Amino acid sequence: MTMTGQCLCGAVSYTIEGDLQMCGVCHCKNCQRQAGSSYSVLFAVADEQIVIEGVLTTYDDHADSGNVVHRHFCGICGSPVKTSLPTQPGVTFIKAGTLDDTSVLHPQIHFWTGSKQPWVEIDSDVPQIEGNPG
Template identity: 45%
Template sequence: MRTVARESTDGTNGGCLCGKISYVLTANPLVTAICHCTHCQKQSGSAFSVNLVVRREDLKISGALSTFEDQADSGALIHRRFCGSCGSPIVTEPLDNLEITYLKAGTLDHGHGIVPTVEIWCASAQPWWTSDAPLQGFARNIPV
């Protein structure tokens, strides 16, 4: 049961399952990606994670996040940040790019308008996964 009520009609507010963490996204995402990496699979407890790539300055988070320091395939450190009370994953922050963060789309209060535009880490996708969506796919991360 949520302990904090939030009102939103535009899909830019969100938070964790118990309500101790809330956020407002003040701009549109740069990209929306389905991530099939094994770390997102483990963190989400699912076959993939849907992430909004946003500018950190556009995301205003309220509440104290817990942090798990993880290491990307590239060797770069990333912070997987979540609610310490209910465990909801909120953001993944790459430490080698302090301008962006990956916001977990499942935490949006009204995420029904979210449409992924790319799939990444397709090499790690579950073998049963198929999609009819015309998404650009990458075996690993988006090339820079």
């Protein structure tokens, strides 16, 4: 399978070859702030599956665990595009909203649900992790 995506202005684009490793919804406060919404939908691919064109700016964030979270975004339009974690080498987490065709996405898990907005309802059939999934 080939998937493509881009930031809002199109200055950063990507192509992914192969299947997704996972798709999840993060409810941590930092993802809420970065997304400007109640959560962030993301999916994981192996680094070798993705080719990114354009220049990403990186903000080094810190998770509640103290671990570094590299948040990569378009320096022109500000769209968050990907996240990388030194604790999970070889994996790239792509922000789902940047995918051109989101019909392939089916979130399999919700994590950091201890921080979710109280009005967000999660299907009881979907696994939930209250805190750090790692």
